Amino acid sequence: MRLQRHKxxxxxxxxxxMIGKETNLLAEVDSNCIVKFYCSFQDEEYLYLIMEYLPGGDMMTLRKREKIR
Structure with missing residues (x-):
């Protein structure tokens, strides 16, 4: 019997x-391998992370495009 998914x-x-005090470190990292982090804030329901937009999809899409198994 399939288990019901729990939200x-x-x-x-x-x-x-607590990792909130480490956000300054993330904002100061300057690397081509790490997405740039600008800031974060939250409301009563969500935590928002403002990060650099990098178009191009995810790693799986790239692997499929390059026909890498």
Missing amino acids: MGADDFEPLT
Whole structure:
């Protein structure tokens, strides 16, 4: 019998550590391999991460296009 999918929420996790103080480090990283992080903010329901827009799709799309298995 197929298990019903459980919608996950914050109550399903146990906080281990705060990472909010590490956002300045993410904003200062200057690398071609890491997407640029600009800032973050939240409302009562969501956390928003403002990051560099990089068109081109995901890694799987790239692999399919290049016919890499």
